[in-house]
Amino acid sequence: MHDGSGLIAVQNLTKQFGPVVAVQNLSFTVSPGSVTGFLGPNGAGKTTTLRMLLGLVRPTGGTATINGRPFHQLGQPGRVVGAVLEAQGFHPARSARDHLRVYAAAIGVPDAQADQVIGLVGLGSAADRKVGGFSLGMKQRLALATALLGDPQVLVLDEPANGLDPEGIAWLRTFLQSYARMGRTVLISSHLLAEVEQTVDQVVIISRGQTMFYGPLEQLRQSQQKRVLVQPSDINALATALRAEGVQAIEQLPDGRLAVSGVDSRRVADSALKAGVSIYGIQEEQVDLERLFFQLTSGQYAGYAPAPAPFKQQGGWA
Ligand SMILES: Nc1ncnc2c1ncn2[C@@H]1O[C@H](COP(=O)(O)OP(=O)(O)OP(=O)(O)O)[C@@H](O)[C@H]1O
Structure with a gap:
């Protein structure tokens, strides 16, 4: 079915929407056992990349695979990949538990799994409350619980810290790091390096659909x-x-x-x-990663498009 490696591989990925080049020749890999931050300012192409990885958008060129296969060839994708792409359209009158049971049935896992993940994300005491009354942070936790239903090997989360308070961010950090230490693959996007700096082991920084830096966060730090x-x-x-x-x-x-x-x-x-x-x-002087991130990505909204150098190798500058 697939090679079971847990590896995410993006190779020369390109997506054009008419005249808009959303993603341009993007390449990176994400290995199990670590948390990778997928970073770039608004409009850099993060969501489009994740949507291609999850089989929701067809690439114009290149490939995006999980376990060596495109998403649609994974067999039981819900059990391989758990994903949260945006604060999902939860039915407001449905309880968190019922929402999870509906999804559990859809991917063929028992109801008990719904009860388990709701505890895992810290929503146990709110399990029977209607989702319509949930805060944005609680919805983020419920979305994460939904992604965890199939006990997936690979977790892909788009802006998971969005809407979380500092306590929620600290909780998410601990959760994702321990999930990765269990040998799982974790890819999270953010437009703020500072938001995920303490969570991620390596980063893929993109700007205008292209890779600007790809490698361990420590290497980015040392580069300054x-x-x-x-x-x-x-x-x-x-x-x-x-x-x-x-x-x-x-x-x-x-x-x-x-x-x-x-x-x-x-x-x-x-x-x-x-x-x-x-x-x-x-x-x-302290290394100011945020300033470096801004320098790397600030060309995005310039009124012209400077010819960017092609991406060369892991752990290096594009
Ligand atoms: N369906 C679409 N049709 C046309 N253009 C699109 C479409 N989806 C995305 N784009 C464009 O592609 C570019 C990249 O958008 P994308 O949403 O992938 O960026 P992003 O990094 O996820 O940004 P954000 O953090 O704001 O979500 C933007 O210029 C966007 O307007």
Whole structure:
């Protein structure tokens, strides 16, 4: 039927809606055992990609497979893939439990499974309340419960943190990470890196339908060179001393401090000491992932389309 690997593979995927290129030559893989964030600003092509993966939209070119097969060839897809694409159209007069039982019947799992997943997502005490009275966060939990009904190997969630309060986001993080640690595959989309930063192990960042970065989050972090910000008693003396030691990336900031790249604070302090320069303040700049994410994706709404370089390899820049 399928290879059971739990692998999601997107290869050279392209989708055009008339003149609009929603997804352009996108490639990435998502392995079991980790949580992957699928990130990009509004309109970047995330939902279209997920819809192609789930067999809801036919690609113009390329392939999207789960377990080595396109969605429609999976056999019992409800038991392989659990997906939430948008806050679903729940019947407002139906209870959460009844909603889940209807879906359980549709994919051929027993009612007991509905009761189990409702507890898993923390809706046990609201199981018999009408969904019409649910908050957005509760609907998100119910949507997740629906996706979990078939005990799927692969979980695909579009903007699952949307509408959750901080406690809900923390709960979702723990849930998804433990689901992945059980050897399952988890792919979640978001337009905010900060929202999923603590949840995901690797990221696929897209902009205007193209891959901008694909690899471990840690690698993205390391790609931004850290800077040491230092306030010396004599800027020129410290800059000269550093240059004499081969440190070239030195910049004077508007606030009068020096920003030194490619070295740690200890090295800068040692140079200052040797040069007889006092230090009134020193700190290592924190990596600002959000700023990097914005830089990577900010071209999307520019009034022109700069020719982008093609995607090359995992863990690299496109
Ligand atoms: N059925 C459609 N017909 C025409 N254009 C479409 C269709 N679906 C999506 N698009 C266009 O494709 C582009 C990508 O949209 P998509 O919804 O995939 O982005 P997204 O990253 O999921 O954004 P959001 O976070 O806002 O949902 C947008 O320009 C959108 O207008």
